Amino acid sequence: MIGIIFLAQTIRIAMPYFFAAAGGVVSERVGIIGLSLEGFMLTGAFCTVLGSYYSGDPWIGLLCGIAGGMAAALILAVATIRFRADQVVAGIAINLLAIGATRFFLRLFFNSSSNSPRVVGFGGEQSAGGLFATFGNPIVWLGLITLPVLGLVLYRTPFGLRLRAVGEHPQAARSLGVSVNRLRYIGVILSGALAGLGGAYLASDQHQFTDGMTAGRGFIALAAVIFGRWDPKRVALACLLFAAAETLQIQLQGLQLVPSQFVEMIPYVLTIIALVGVVGRASPPAALGKME
């Protein structure tokens, strides 16, 4: 029984990572660095609450969240692809924009500087925990299949082949008649949709928006992408690993075995280790961050 509760909580925590990391894989596979996942998620979370609040329908909220993530991604895409802006700086600017804009509109729509009112969401109450709350939530099922489906698309379809080609060797892709920029737009906007969905999950799970509620999850997702070496299967496992560590920390909180700060560090430390290449070097898509 404890095992099942542990699993349910791990999956629940992993859910935003699944979505955002899938977005990160798509974006980085077409050559655009996934530094804005955090901003996409935050925008998605806010738009979800906005949609749910005014429609009273969680599904419309969900769609708004996806649209919000896509809109933020569109800004990044135009800046980096059309105007060839530096990806790192533009990516960080999107995050700052998302933080600022959500705070501003939180004041504008809900006249609060900390949180929105309660809105409808999916699944049971946060406090209920356990199996039903987790698996009664339809988005959870969507989250569980996202990365496997992404893997199929990337490795088993012509579309996926083109996406990968654009990130590995854009010149070669272009010489075969692939429109590099169009695929990059598709990749980045898809990444925004997926990360926005991750934000939507967070918001509908907590039934409200709170300032800065993504709390670095977009960067943990990016860490999972790198630690999982840009491969959907490994990335999914990385998400689960990071989520399991968090779950363990929550479950053991009373025991004070390890200070919680050290558990928080795990994803980041593992990512640096992966980059340094002590256990198998993580090498990114060849054209990542480069614009020819």
Next chain:
Amino acid sequence: MSSGSEAEVTAIGSPVGPSGGRRDRLAAALLPPLMALALAAVVGDLLILAFGEAPREVYRLLIEGTWGNAYGLGQVLYKATTLTCTGLAFAIAARAGLFNIGGESQIAAGGFAAGTVGFLLPAAMPALLAVPLLVLAAMAGGGVVGAVPGALKARFGANEVIVTIMLNFIVLALLNYAVSSHLHVPETLHTPEIAAGVIPRLADFSSTFRGSAANLSMLIVVAAAALLWWYLFRTRRGYELRAVGLQPDAAEYGGVRVGSVWTRAMIISGAVAGLGGINYVLGYKHYYEEGFATGSGFLGIAVALVGRNHPVGVMLAALLFATLSQGGLAVNALVPKQMVDVLQAVVILAMVTSVPEVQRVLRAGLRGVRS
């Protein structure tokens, strides 16, 4: 001094490349920031109108609340001091071709080091000894955090963007652990007050600045900016650093050890960010408190961009962003202060998109003139 000012212009304009005269290069340096500010003003107008206020009134209040009185000016100077440090930190790494996204944790580590060493000092220590010691501690704290991504890049080729971002989380968690579990004053999240090494506030000299956080740290920071300018543009090491930033392969071929330049640049970068910690810890509150500089690391990126990675430009840009940030508080009664967060992001986005674009237009224009 005359040769100095000429070198500044060349350096600001240098990203345009060798073609074009001095005026073109100056135009290329100034156009993007001006375009970015214009775009920010448009977005600002829209946000203000969305809130049902008059833009003119809001801007008037913003200027009045910052440069219009001594308190506001003091706050601007205080914030600009911190931002100059994080801006210079990003700029010097960028000159070496590296992205230091770790300003957030480097300035925190600097403040932590100064605060911790500070409360361990004997209270009788004279300020002339204690202040330099704590300044060095702050620089060492930031420098250590900067050294890690530099060394990992040099030794393993690990991408410094990712490493600095991950280190932000790691270092801030470590500091949180150190303070919350061991070093805090009960009921608070800050360390005990420093025993010696306090840097006086402007308010100690003139009561018009009463209440503002501005302090003499700003002199130390201006000196650091001057020193960095000298290092970058007047020393062999600085020349090597810029050469690596422009073309690492060519620099390597020319006999520069690229790896050590990267490591050195990141250590200096981290140390300068760490120096920013003294502004709060020695000059304002006299203790390290968690989150004392939250956001200034990221804002430093904007400052460096607008300042075109040049020490003088960085200081001016820091004043600009400090004005915006303090101005946000001044207008908060009319429109949410969060508006300036949006505007800051708009400035960054406009800068990164307009720099290549403006250069292209200028080059096309130059070709047109010549033919």
